[in-house]
Amino acid sequence: xxxxxxxxxxxxxxxxxxxxxxxxxxxxxxxxxxxxxxxxxxxxxxxxxxxxxxxxxxxxxxxxxxxxxxxxxxxxxxxxxxxxxxxxxxxxxxxxxxxxxxxxxxxxxxxxxxxxxxxxxxxxxxxxxxxxxxxxxxxxxxxxxxxxxxxxxxxxxxxxxxxxxxxxxxxxxxxxxxxxxxxxxxxxxxxxxxxxxxxxxxxxxxxxxxxxxxx
Amino acid sequence: xxxxxxxxxxxxxxxxxxxxxxxxxxxxxxxxxxxxxxxxxxxxxxxxxxxxxxxxxxxxxxxxxxxxxxxxxxxxxxxxxxxxxxxxxxxxxxxxxxxxxxxxxxxxxxxxxxxxxxxxxxxxxxxxxxxxxxxxxxxxxxxxxxxxxxxxxxxxxxxxxxxxxxxxxxxxxxxxxxxxxxxxxxxxxxxxxxxxxxxxxxxxxxxxxx
Numbered sequence: 001x002x003x004x005x006x007x008x009x010x011x012x013x014x015x016x017x018x019x020x021x022x023x024x025x026x027x028x029x030x031x032x033x034x035x036x037x038x039x040x041x042x043x044x045x046x047x048x049x050x051x052x053x054x055x056x057x058x059x060x061x062x063x064x065x066x067x068x069x070x071x072x073x074x075x076x077x078x079x080x081x082x083x084x085x086x087x088x089x090x091x092x093x094x095x096x097x098x099x100x101x102x103x104x105x106x107x108x109x110x111x112x113x114x115x116x117x118x119x120x121x122x123x124x125x126x127x128x129x130x131x132x133x134x135x136x137x138x139x140x141x142x143x144x145x146x147x148x149x150x151x152x153x154x155x156x157x158x159x160x161x162x163x164x165x166x167x168x169x170x171x172x173x174x175x176x177x178x179x180x181x182x183x184x185x186x187x188x189x190x191x192x193x194x195x196x197x198x199x200x201x202x203x204x205x206x207x208x209x210x211x212x213x214x215x
Numbered sequence: 216x217x218x219x220x221x222x223x224x225x226x227x228x229x230x231x232x233x234x235x236x237x238x239x240x241x242x243x244x245x246x247x248x249x250x251x252x253x254x255x256x257x258x259x260x261x262x263x264x265x266x267x268x269x270x271x272x273x274x275x276x277x278x279x280x281x282x283x284x285x286x287x288x289x290x291x292x293x294x295x296x297x298x299x300x301x302x303x304x305x306x307x308x309x310x311x312x313x314x315x316x317x318x319x320x321x322x323x324x325x326x327x328x329x330x331x332x333x334x335x336x337x338x339x340x341x342x343x344x345x346x347x348x349x350x351x352x353x354x355x356x357x358x359x360x361x362x363x364x365x366x367x368x369x370x371x372x373x374x375x376x377x378x379x380x381x382x383x384x385x386x387x388x389x390x391x392x393x394x395x396x397x398x399x400x401x402x403x404x405x406x407x408x409x410x411x412x413x414x415x416x417x418x419x420x421x422x423x424x425x
Contacts, residue, residue, distance in 0.1 A: 008310035012318030019322025037319055040290035042272050044312055047294025049264050054301060056257055073246050077254035084258020093262065101223050103259045109227040109414075110252040113234040116408035120238060122401050136390045143394025144401065151402055176395055179353050183360020184392025186336050187385070190361070191368050193332025200321040200328065211313055213306065 009206040016204030056081070143181075147173045217421040228419045231411055290315075360388040 019037065022030045060074035088099045126144070129137050149155035150173025159168035167175070202208035219225065230251065233244040273291070276284040297312035299305040344355045366378065367385030374382045416422045 004307045004310070008314035011311060011314035012321070015315055015318030016322035016325070019319045020325045022322075023326040036286065037323065039272075039287065040293075041316065041319070042268065043287050043290035044294045044297065044316055046264075046268050046273055047291075047297045047312070048316075049268070050298055051300060053257070053261060070246065073250040076247065077250040077257070080251055080254025081258040081261070084255055085261055088258075088262040093266065099259075099262070102255060105223040105227040106230055107252045107255040107259065110230045110234055110248050111256075112407055113231045113248075113411050114252075116404060116411050117234060117237060119401070119404035119408040122397075122404055126397070126401070136386055139387060140390045140394035140397065143391045144398035147395045147398030148402055151398075176391060179356050180360055180388050180391040181395040183357045184364050184388045186340055186357070187361045187364030187368070187388070188392075189336050190333060190365060193328055193336065196324065196328045196332060200325045203317055203321040204325070211317055212310055 005212070008212060009209065013204055013206060016200075020204075143176055146176060150174065219419050219421060224418050228415060231415060359384070364388050364392075 018033065022033050057078065060078050063071045063074040064078070084099065084102065087102060091098045093099050126141065129141060146169055149158065149169040150171075155169040155173075159170075162168045199208065219228075230248045233248040236242055237245040273287060277287055293312040293315055296308040298309070299307075300309040340358060340361050342354050344352060344358075346352045363381050363385035365385070367374075367382040367389065369382075372378055413424065417424050
């Protein structure tokens with residue numbers, strides 16, 4: 001039982017303390033620990049990737065095997081993944097080759113299009129937010145509109161009030177970004193920092209142990 | 216205007232339109248594009264992982280200079296133990312590798328989180344208030360914004376009375392902050408959309424746009 005449950009917690013505690021203390025010791029031995037931690041982390045990561053790839057193939061192979069609805073798409077995903085490996089092995093990985101071209105003209109193009117698709121959905125989200133009709137929702141949208149106008153040339157064209165000495169949309173957007181936005185982001189960053197600090201302490205002290213699994 | 220004769224451009228054009236069909240509804244063209252990008256992406260990263268990490272970071276250092284890099288065998292054994300997660304009977308062995316990674320990662324992050332995530336933010340906030348023509352007291356607004364936003368996130372006390380009023384000010388700062396982030400996100404997505412439109416009109420249809 002000790003080797004299965006307690007010993008991993010001992011490893012976590014020892015490694016946590018060693019790496020935390022290492023930060024405060026300006027010595028070559030400390031740098032040695034840091035350098036090797038990076039190398040060891042990369043090496044362990046190699047095998048972590050294997051788990052990820054195994055998971056991908058297992059999920060899709062099981063779908064094909066059980067003939068679940070839409071299993072044909074899983075077959076397509078497996079074919080594409082194995083196809084890329086074969087193409088890389090036969091044709092090489094250089095720019096202009098099949099391997100890079102397949103990636104650039106399929107995956108990269110699809111990813112860019114999927115993200116651009118969000119332009120439509122984010123517009124409808126803005127419409128729904130505006131329909132909330134709360135003053136704070138209006139503040140959110142006004143800030144968004146001013147920031148957007150401040151980033152494009154049309155923002156300066158519509159800033160006709162600059163003739164009487166008032167700030168342009170660019171100036172207002174800069175102020176929003178540098179003052180109220182900065183305050184909100186700092187508060188969030190402080191919250192995230194405190195949360196991360198507590199989580200690292202919980203991990204090192206063995207209070208948080210969900211990563212051990214249920215077995 | 217002349218349509219491209221490059222088959223790669225045709226492929227990218229097909230997938231671009233396939234993804235946009237999702238605006239109508241989820242359909243088989245979108246699903247094809249979705250699974251192609253997952254499969255191709257997976258294959259692409261497996262090859263990169265093999266070339267750059269397995270061969271570049273592990274095999275070459277070990278095979279060319281075993282004397283100084285022999286210690287890499289220890290994390291390799293731990294990595295193999297991590298893979299035992301696939302076999303339920305031996306899955307407990309993966310905890311050693313996980314313990315090393317999580318423990319070292321937590322210890323590595325601990326002082327850096329304090330330094331970068333907490334102290335740097337406090338240093339940048341707690342500055343003397345400058346009411347001159349250049350400062351305009353903006354730092355006072357930032358201090359009020361940070362404190363009120365933090366109070367908003369403090370849920371151990373009910374948001375009532377003075378405390379609730381300060382939390383309400385925090386909501387205003389947060390809404391403006393989210394609005395600015397929202398604006399930036401919209402701009403980024405629109406620039407991606409413009410990129411795809413330029414690809415379709417310029418690369419595929421061969422239109423001279425500029």
